Amino acid sequence: MKTFMRFLSSPVCFFYLVGGWVAYYVTTATWHDEAFALFVEGLDKNPLIQALFVVFLLSGLCNLIRASIAWYRKSPFGFLLRVFLPAGALVFMLGFFMSASLRQSERTLVGEDMEVQSRWQKEALTVRSVDAAFGGALDSVGEPGALKYLYSAGAYFSHEPKAVLADDGESFEVGAFPPKRIKGTYYHILNFGLAPGIRLSRGEDVVLEDYMALQLLPPGAEDRFELPLYPYKFVARLAPLRVISKGRTEAGVYDFKSPNYALTVIKGEEVLFDGETGAEGVSFDGMRLSFFEPAHWVLLETAKDPGLAVIVFGLALMAAGAPLRAIHLLLWAFKRA
Amino acid sequence: MSLFIIEAAAVGLKEALKAVAVWYVFWSFLAEKNRPGLMAPFYAGALIVPLISAAAFFFLPPVFARGFISPLTGYVFFVFFAGSIVWLFQSAGLRLLPAIGEGLLRPAVFLLTIAYFAPDAAGSAMFTRGLSEMKEMALPVYLSAGAGLLLPLALLPPALKRLRAQAGRYFDTGQFLLFLSLVKLLGGGIKGFAEFSLIPSVERGVMKFVHDFVHQTFVFLLVPDHPVLRTSAWNFVGIFFGSNFARWVVLILLLAPFFAFILMSLRLPLEVPADSTGAAMRKAGAAIRRNRLRKAVPVLFFILAVSVSWFSGKGREASRLYNPAPKPVVSDKGIVVIPLSDPTMDLMDGRLHKFSLLLEGESVVFIALRKPDGRLAVCLDACEICAPEGYGQTGGNVVCIYCMTPIPVETLGEKGGCNPIPLAASVSERDIRIAEAELALRWRDVKSGKTKEEIRP
Numbered sequence: 001m002k003t004f005m006r007f008l009s010s011p012v013c014f015f016y017l018v019g020g021w022v023a024y025y026v027t028t029a030t031w032h033d034e035a036f037a038l039f040v041e042g043l044d045k046n047p048l049i050q051a052l053f054v055v056f057l058l059s060g061l062c063n064l065i066r067a068s069i070a071w072y073r074k075s076p077f078g079f080l081l082r083v084f085l086p087a088g089a090l091v092f093m094l095g096f097f098m099s100a101s102l103r104q105s106e107r108t109l110v111g112e113d114m115e116v117q118s119r120w121q122k123e124a125l126t127v128r129s130v131d132a133a134f135g136g137a138l139d140s141v142g143e144p145g146a147l148k149y150l151y152s153a154g155a156y157f158s159h160e161p162k163a164v165l166a167d168d169g170e171s172f173e174v175g176a177f178p179p180k181r182i183k184g185t186y187y188h189i190l191n192f193g194l195a196p197g198i199r200l201s202r203g204e205d206v207v208l209e210d211y212m213a214l215q216l217l218p219p220g221a222e223d224r225f226e227l228p229l230y231p232y233k234f235v236a237r238l239a240p241l242r243v244i245s246k247g248r249t250e251a252g253v254y255d256f257k258s259p260n261y262a263l264t265v266i267k268g269e270e271v272l273f274d275g276e277t278g279a280e281g282v283s284f285d286g287m288r289l290s291f292f293e294p295a296h297w298v299l300l301e302t303a304k305d306p307g308l309a310v311i312v313f314g315l316a317l318m319a320a321g322a323p324l325r326a327i328h329l330l331l332w333a334f335k336r337a
Numbered sequence: 338m339s340l341f342i343i344e345a346a347a348v349g350l351k352e353a354l355k356a357v358a359v360w361y362v363f364w365s366f367l368a369e370k371n372r373p374g375l376m377a378p379f380y381a382g383a384l385i386v387p388l389i390s391a392a393a394f395f396f397l398p399p400v401f402a403r404g405f406i407s408p409l410t411g412y413v414f415f416v417f418f419a420g421s422i423v424w425l426f427q428s429a430g431l432r433l434l435p436a437i438g439e440g441l442l443r444p445a446v447f448l449l450t451i452a453y454f455a456p457d458a459a460g461s462a463m464f465t466r467g468l469s470e471m472k473e474m475a476l477p478v479y480l481s482a483g484a485g486l487l488l489p490l491a492l493l494p495p496a497l498k499r500l501r502a503q504a505g506r507y508f509d510t511g512q513f514l515l516f517l518s519l520v521k522l523l524g525g526g527i528k529g530f531a532e533f534s535l536i537p538s539v540e541r542g543v544m545k546f547v548h549d550f551v552h553q554t555f556v557f558l559l560v561p562d563h564p565v566l567r568t569s570a571w572n573f574v575g576i577f578f579g580s581n582f583a584r585w586v587v588l589i590l591l592l593a594p595f596f597a598f599i600l601m602s603l604r605l606p607l608e609v610p611a612d613s614t615g616a617a618m619r620k621a622g623a624a625i626r627r628n629r630l631r632k633a634v635p636v637l638f639f640i641l642a643v644s645v646s647w648f649s650g651k652g653r654e655a656s657r658l659y660n661p662a663p664k665p666v667v668s669d670k671g672i673v674v675i676p677l678s679d680p681t682m683d684l685m686d687g688r689l690h691k692f693s694l695l696l697e698g699e700s701v702v703f704i705a706l707r708k709p710d711g712r713l714a715v716c717l718d719a720c721e722i723c724a725p726e727g728y729g730q731t732g733g734n735v736v737c738i739y740c741m742t743p744i745p746v747e748t749l750g751e752k753g754g755c756n757p758i759p760l761a762a763s764v765s766e767r768d769i770r771i772a773e774a775e776l777a778l779r780w781r782d783v784k785s786g787k788t789k790e791e792i793r794p
Contacts, residue, residue: 036553
């Protein structure tokens, strides 16, 4: 055991472990496109790769302890300048391994008043509200009432979407980044959009009424949907109330409370409708498709990951250690000169 | 004189110069170590290389060069590069390797000689063959390549032998392996002028690792891979995915072991004879220091050569091209429909867009690019002439990655030459529609070489 530990803490062992990984990666990358993805998958599922990585971490730790003792004996100040960077790298690698092998995650598309509960959670959270990040960019063209947006390329993504989740006692505001930790689970928003309210009627009878989560943002984006049991295909995008041109720049004014849609209705090979419509909708085949006020949806990613905090700690140590190591190298160079 | 004849001569010359440089340094190295007997297995291996090249020339299809020989040349570079690091650290005091028995040395030299030269020689031979077929001038191309290869091989060694074995003093095994990897890096390309050195492919490979590592870290940190972040946060994330960041990290990864070696060498205690004192001890110490400095020269030269090559223009043309990964698309009732814009792209933004459709198990790639007149050009990601390696974009041109010919964007949609093959596509205000049959037909023509037949008189 003593011999094994002595070998494990030797630079030779560490060199071979790192070199072995480099050889494995280059060999895989030469003949297969996604070498790194295969490696991460191996960290998750392959016991051999997991075992070797643990040996690598142990060797790194033993080498760091051995080197730290030597640095401290030589100079406590030098030890402080040198230790943070390799320690940070080791902690980062540990966090990386923990995330790759222990992480559980899910993605759920939710709107207001829906519940979100991942498979590892005992209790669900309710989505109290969704703010789809139009705030702060309201049109100032002076039309009161409806929420309008002066959209030109790039302006749309300058605001972060938010969702408010709540359990029985507390409320939590979740954005895109950084993730919010709620009862041991991380939450953040991956994507958001509009879900038009759709009502399909036959005469006076409403046969279907629901929200359809579509990717209609930024305005101009097109998405398709079908209604269950009906032979129609729909292609939709937001249509502007009007277009403002200033020189070469064009911007559209969009109403997100009661939007206009550019809609195509297809049945088989036949196009039944192709044009713009408002809330009143369109008629085809004795049916009527109309729209009501859209909801906002967000794609929530939830993750249970013990490694995330370790990765962040490792990065912080490396960020502190890099300039200290640079100072140490400069002092060494001056001393030799 | 035709550019292709010059290119053939340059390819031959490059292979000859590599062989002569390696031969001279190896001869000097062995002379310094008093091991001239190891030249025999080197010559034996060198005699096998033309046989392998001839076999590749006559029997292997071009796709073999792309799919096997090209990655193999890069892998051989890695083997010698890694070997040089191991040996350098061994000489700096890290006991990494056991002693190598005498009986193994000669077979090792023989096999390593073949491994070092054969992929480049076979790849260059196949490239020359492809060049002669492409330009339909076999005899001038072969004569030119032969002259470029044979004249230096005949003239240079006798001239170099007059210099005697000067180079040997600067090399131990680690330094010699490093020299081999540098020669490979600077001259190991097998695509003629399009890729003379391995620098673009090495840079691409390491940059892919850096990009994948950064991306995976961001996935673990739950950073959205989507511009829903605040602009400031998105711009900060963008720094780590930028090409400048990756390029510097790649350079640091490649050169860090050699800086570490130099530091370790300088810090090694001087092993002067135990019984020497005073002036004798100082003399012995000075001799050891001089020897270490001499042995550091090839390492410093490697660092300098790589740094200069990294930041100079020619060797990295291919890696400077904007070459997006194709987005997979599907066909619906025989029609491929691609919206002009969606949250992740805008086809009218003037940038090159690539898409791939799976047809009978094969990925067919096509491109879309808005021309200066506002019209959208939709073409196959292949031309009538070259091997279908696709196009990249730089400035106002798309560039054929195989032959590096720039094609002005204004001419897209026109047939012929190195222009991408136009596709019959219907472009409306909202989307592009291409018949799957059209894609299949054009791709079949490229694969079968029919497009080549059409330009023969």
